[in-house]
Amino acid sequence: MAxxxxxxxxxxxxxxxxxxxxxxxxxxAMYAGAVAxxxxxxxxxxxTKEQTAFLINADLFTCGIATLLQTxxxxxxxxxxxxxxxxxxAAVTPMVMMAKAGGMPMIFGSxxxxxxxxxxxxPFFSKLLRFFPPVVTGSVITVIGxxxxxxxxxxxxxxxxxxxxxxxxxxxxxxxxxxxxxxINKYLKGFxxxxxxxxxxxxxxxxxxxxxxxxxxxxxxxPWMGIDTPFYFGVPVFxxxxxxxxxxxxxxxxxxxxxxxxxxxxMVDKHIGEEELTRGLRADGAATMLGGxxxxxxxxxxxxxxxxxxxxxVKSRFVVAxxxxxxxxxxxxxxxxxxxxxxxxxxxxGAGIAMFGIVAASGIKTLSKVDFDKNSHNLxxxxxxIGIGLIPLVxxxxxxxxxxxxxxxxxxxxxxxxxxxIILNAFFxxxxxxxxxxxxxxxxxxNTGMMQH
Numbered sequence: 001m002a003x004x005x006x007x008x009x010x011x012x013x014x015x016x017x018x019x020x021x022x023x024x025x026x027x028x029a030m031y032a033g034a035v036a037x038x039x040x041x042x043x044x045x046x047x048t049k050e051q052t053a054f055l056i057n058a059d060l061f062t063c064g065i066a067t068l069l070q071t072x073x074x075x076x077x078x079x080x081x082x083x084x085x086x087x088x089x090a091a092v093t094p095m096v097m098m099a100k101a102g103g104m105p106m107i108f109g110s111x112x113x114x115x116x117x118x119x120x121x122x123p124f125f126s127k128l129l130r131f132f133p134p135v136v137t138g139s140v141i142t143v144i145g146x147x148x149x150x151x152x153x154x155x156x157x158x159x160x161x162x163x164x165x166x167x168x169x170x171x172x173x174x175x176x177x178x179x180x181x182x183x184i185n186k187y188l189k190g191f192x193x194x195x196x197x198x199x200x201x202x203x204x205x206x207x208x209x210x211x212x213x214x215x216x217x218x219x220x221x222x223p224w225m226g227i228d229t230p231f232y233f234g235v236p237v238f239x240x241x242x243x244x245x246x247x248x249x250x251x252x253x254x255x256x257x258x259x260x261x262x263x264x265x266x267m268v269d270k271h272i273g274e275e276e277l278t279r280g281l282r283a284d285g286a287a288t289m290l291g292g293x294x295x296x297x298x299x300x301x302x303x304x305x306x307x308x309x310x311x312x313x314v315k316s317r318f319v320v321a322x323x324x325x326x327x328x329x330x331x332x333x334x335x336x337x338x339x340x341x342x343x344x345x346x347x348x349x350g351a352g353i354a355m356f357g358i359v360a361a362s363g364i365k366t367l368s369k370v371d372f373d374k375n376s377h378n379l380x381x382x383x384x385x386i387g388i389g390l391i392p393l394v395x396x397x398x399x400x401x402x403x404x405x406x407x408x409x410x411x412x413x414x415x416x417x418x419x420x421x422i423i424l425n426a427f428f429x430x431x432x433x434x435x436x437x438x439x440x441x442x443x444x445x446x447n448t449g450m451m452q453h
Contacts, residue, residue, distance in 0.1 A: 009315040010081060010268050018191060022314050023322030025198040026084050027330075028343060029355060030302045033151075034063055034327075037087040037095075037297060041107070045099035053334060054232060055295060059087060061228045061331025062296035066287030067324030070280065070301070071317045079272075079280030081264050082309050082320040085287055086302040090252045090412050094245040095297065102237055108292045109236035114246035115288030115298070118254065122281035125254050126274045128422075132262060133429075135378045136385075136421040138367035140259040141266070143389035143417035144303050145360025150393060151304070152356045156349025169211055170346040177204035177350025181311075194312045197351050204347035213344040228331060232295045246298070248405070250288065252415045253300045257284055259418055260301035263359065266366055267306070268315040303414075307355030310362050377428035381421055389417020 014022070038059045042052040066085035073080045098106045132140075156174035157166045164170070177200045184196035192199070208214050261280050265272035280301075287299040309315065372379050391398050392413045399410040409415050 008270065010270055010317050012316045013318050014316055018194075019316075019319055019322045020326075021195050021198060022312070022316075022319040023326055025195060025201075025312070026305050026308060026320055026323040027326050028201050028348075029197065029308050029351065030084055030086055030305055031343070033089075033302060033304060034060065034086045037089065037092060040092055041095055041099055041104075041297070044096040045104055047104075051233075054228075057331045057334050058228045058232070058295040059297065059331075060327050062287070062291050062294050063087070063299070064324045064327030064329075064331060065290060065294075066283070066299045067327060068321055069287055070283045071321040071324060073279065073283075076279055077283045077286055079261055079276055079283065080317055081261070081268065081270060081280075082305075082315060082317045083260070083264055083280070083301045084305040084320050084323050085284075085299045087291075087297045088249070088253050088256070088300040090256070090300075090415075091246065091249045091298045094242070094249060098239075098242050098245075102239060102242070104233035104295070105235060105237040106239050106242050107297075108231075108233070108295065109238040110242040110246035110292075111296075111298055112236060112289050112292030113238065113243045114250045115285045115290075115292060117247050117285070118250045118288060119282050119285030121254070122285060123274075123278045125258075125281060126277040129258075129272075129274050129277055131422045131426060132258065133425065134366055135370045135381050135429075136418075136425050137259070137262045137266070138363050138365075138370060139382050139385040139389075139421040140363070140414070140418045141263045141366055142360050142363030143386055144256075144259055144263065144414050145307065145356055145358070145363055146386075146390060147393055147413045148303055148307070148356035148359060149353070152349055152352025154349070155345040155352050157346075159345035162345070169213070170349075173204055173208050173211070173213065173344070173346040174350040174353075176207055177201065177347055178353060180204070181351065181354050185311075194314050197308060197311060197355070200351055201343065201347055204350055205343060208344050208347055213346065214342050224333060228294050230293050230295075236292065245405075248409070250285075250298060252409055252412055253284065253298060254281055255418045256303075256412070256414045257281060257300050259414060260303055260306055263303075263306050263362060264301075264309060267310045267362060303359060304352065304355055306362075307357070307359040310358040311355055375429070381424045381428060384424060385417050385421035388420045389413045391416065 035056050038055040042055050047055065063086055070078045070083050070085055071080065072078060095107050098110065154160050156171060158164055158170040180203045181196045181200040184199055185193055205214065257280065258277060261272055261277060284300055291297050291299055367382060370378050390413055392411050399407070402410055
């Protein structure tokens with residue numbers, strides 16, 4: 001749906017000041033998730049403090065490049081939607097094993113080859129899009145949102161492993177952030193409503209400082225400049241077993257990215273076809289190859305930022321492109337990254353609960369287009385796919401006796417839910433579509449925007 005300028009809101013260029021604030025809001029929402037993976041891998045590989053800092057900065061730098069590639073697009077790369085890129089958690093387990101067995105060069109060798117395979121497979125994988133009618137996409141988006149909610153809840157309680165986990169102080173700070181966001185959305189309109197999450201985070205930061213929850217100690221010692229040099233940890237090692245494991249991870253990533261792309265498409269009212277999906281998945285592959293070269297990891301769309309798009313109603317892809325520029329700057333200027341890292345988990349938790357809940361609500365909204373009366377089989381598709389998708393969330397040890405090679409898939413609720421929905425839809429409804437869903441899509445076309453202010 002075009003605006004008064006004749007452009008789709010996704011392609012609208014906003015004033016520089018608003019671009020920066022909206023972009024910063026996205027960076028604050030994804031920062032904790034972005035640095036978690038390099039911290040885990042650094043610990044497994046036994047890296048020094050200096051090497052760990054370099055790994056984090058390399059990751060932020062490559063996050064920014066990957067986000068720019070996805071949002072702006074080059075040649076046949078990039079889905080050109082407000083999609084921010086980050087390291088996939090699906091790769092953590094195999095990368096920890098590689099770090100212990102062969103160090104960082106083994107990880108980066110497998111990442112480069114897996115990225116290349118993803119790039120080449122993208123046009124073939126996108127042909128599976130016909131197996132994603134509303135009954136499937138709605139189920140997948142709902143599972144994505146519900147799977148993310150524990151992250152926000154744990155942040156609100158102070159973060160997993162915190163000795164004061166669940167402290168009333170943490171919960172109060174998170175509550176203040178959440179209430180601030182709700183009040184802003186209730187009483188304010190336009191620009192101020194669109195930066196409601198950013199204002200909520202700033203209010204939370206102001207409250208947290210006198211409570212002693214904000215630690216700026218590392219800012220003074222952090223260097224001003226840090227250059228990300230290719231193959232900093234040595235020449236990549238191409239181990240066949242590691243490569244196969246990483247390719248399996250990227251197949252999982254392609255399923256998850258497809259769900260995220262479709263969720264974003266629903267929120268910004270933009271059709272996602274085979275061509276768009278191919279461009280998006282190619283960008284994932286190219287960014288992952290780049291990650292292997294620049295000492296980083298496999299990249300995918302960050303689902304938490306999907307919720308932020310829905311919560312704010314800001315649809316411009318150039319906003320997230322600005323996030324990419326900020327991430328590149330953070331990678332090049334470690335002192336800036338350290339300041340952003342000072343944001344307490346409890347503050348992030350208040351915003352996280354709202355953002356992740358919005359993703360789940362968006363999935364429910366998509367499911368509202370599905371006819372459950374004329375086709376009662378759709379009820380089973382939704383029920384079973386969400387139920388199986390939540391198994392890793394409610395029972396983390398459920399699949400612990402399954403073979404090691406299967407753990408990457410079985411520990412991803414999003415992948416389990418997606419595969420279940422696709423298989424059940426094909427079983428009950430045939431090739432992936434049914435007339436009822438097509439009719440509903442026609443009737444409801446033009447009414448899929450998530451929120452307007």
